[in-house]
Amino acid sequence: MLMRNTAVSCLAFAFDLALLWALVRWAGIDKLAAAAIGFIAANTLHYALGRSWIFRGTDRGVASGYAYFLVNALVGLAVTMVLYAAFLRFTAIDYLVARVIVSVFAGLIVFVLNAVLNFRRL
Numbered sequence: 001m002l003m004r005n006t007a008v009s010c011l012a013f014a015f016d017l018a019l020l021w022a023l024v025r026w027a028g029i030d031k032l033a034a035a036a037i038g039f040i041a042a043n044t045l046h047y048a049l050g051r052s053w054i055f056r057g058t059d060r061g062v063a064s065g066y067a068y069f070l071v072n073a074l075v076g077l078a079v080t081m082v083l084y085a086a087f088l089r090f091t092a093i094d095y096l097v098a099r100v101i102v103s104v105f106a107g108l109i110v111f112v113l114n115a116v117l118n119f120r121r122l
Contacts, residue, residue: 001121004054005111008046013103016042017096024095031095035084036077043073043110055119068118076110 016038023034047069051058058065080102087098115121 001054001115002111005050008049008054009107009111012042012046012049013100013107015045016103017099020099021096031088032081032085035099036081039077039080040073043069043076050114051119055114055121058119058121060118060120065118069114072110072113072118075113076106079109080106 019038019041020031020034023029023037024031027034029037047066050069051062051065060068083102083105084098087093087102088095091098093101
């Protein structure tokens with residue numbers, strides 16, 4: 001499951017980064033707001049792919065599973081936003097590089113939450 005999650009996470013994260021870049025570069029949106037928008041959009045994509053491939057066979061319904069997934073994603077979003085804001089404020093690291101570093105921590109937390117609490121596969 002972790003390998004499938006890693007593949008889906010990389011795809012969703014690439015989408016997240018592309019959206020973050022586009023929102024900041026082309027739409028002029030604040031970097032933190034753009035990170036939140038990208039995070040939520042990427043997590044919706046991740047849920048769709050995760051339900052059908054990573055955690056297939058789950059007994060949880062689609063709607064309730066999505067609700068749990070979003071709650072878990074909010075935990076990941078909180079971790080992401082706190083760490084991302086700290087990187088932007090206290091380091092000279094590029095905003096996209098900072099987002100990549102932060103994603104490692106948030107992604108692992110969300111995977112464990114979904115595997116244990118939502119899809120009950122660990």
